[in-house]
Amino acid sequence: MAAPNTVRSGGDHDERTTVTETEIREQIAAQRGELADLLDELDARDWAAPSLCEGWRVREVLAHMTMPFRLSTPRFVLDMITARGNFDRMADRAARRDTSTRTDAELLACLRENADHPWKPPGGGFAGALSHDVIHGLDITVALGIDRVVPPERMRHVLDANSARSVRYFGVDLRGVELRADDIDWTYGSGAPLTGRAQDLLLVLCGRRLPPGHLRGAAAWRFTREA
Template sequence: MDRETSWAVIEQQRLAIADLLAGLTPEEWETPSLCANWRVRDVAAHLALTPQPMPVRTLLTAGLRARGNYNRMIDQLTVAYANHPVSELVSQLRRDAASRRLPAPTNYRNILFDVIVHGQDIALPLRRPLPVDSTAVAAATARAARIGRPVWDGHRLDGIRLRATDIDWALGAGREIRGPIMALLLLVTGRTALRDELTGDGLDTMLTRITAHH
């Protein structure tokens, strides 16, 4: 998927997520998301924060506070930002939906899978629909599969072949995992919420690796 198409999907997803969030009750904002240890409110804060690159000094300070642990740093920054009023988080998502500003170490391909996955992190626990174009989900899955440390174990897909059952798409070689492309994307990013939609002789291996990493 090319740059312009990717940014169009990112904008559409940000707006769709903002629409979903705008209708939530206070209790729903506190619902645990699919993202470990984050509430819906925290995921929304992460998405609102993404188009607002922080000064290098702020990032360095946050990195030191997190003792060099990337995931801990992101968690600390996000949870702190989640203290903003929820109406402000929604308005920021809408305001910056078309923004192409990026945190320093990332790129639009990473933002594509990030916004798609975090949208599902919110939508699935709340049992709300949040459709995503399957071509975009496939591009996101291919990108996420290449991401290793410090985010995920870079060897989690060794000897595994992913094959979508709802579109013509496959990746990797080895023991197969089959299922809808969205279920594959969530699995690749360490989420097991749609595991019942997946089959294949590689599934148990992948689930074991995910559990071990967490």
């Protein structure tokens, strides 16, 4: 049994653990391009639907994802001062502001046009940028019931690079629970198994509550939304 807060991954991934910066940036570009294609098929009701990010519709999530491509450093500093240094408050205000001044089509075009943008979150590097795009993409697709599977190599990299960091940041209580992916060889934590797709368990790590049917195990109710 894995020790508490221990990540274990196996299979082919163990044979090659180094991912180059070029490969990560290719994965980022692919993730953004694929999500843009998917969002291009949404109708007005979908854009206004709630995402897994509490209080945000699909359009606010996309506004947040594209904020780094549009926000200048001076404006970022000003927004942070206005938000009294609270990044989450600043990001929420920016997302709501941007959805009131830009159309869904403009936000979508911004995502597509910046597939190769070199933005990196502070201290996160390109692995952090990939994680940001994957997690928020799932906030949209899972909430809308779209059965899109993130490629395993992309998912492995996000999980291996960010599992412990995500738990600390989002304050998820995983005491007595072992997350166990049923589509790749990956576990996290120690205790009663909570099983599901790797991408669904990533959302658990990030403090999301999933729609019914995504998770299995005695503790599934703790991380599942009411139907």
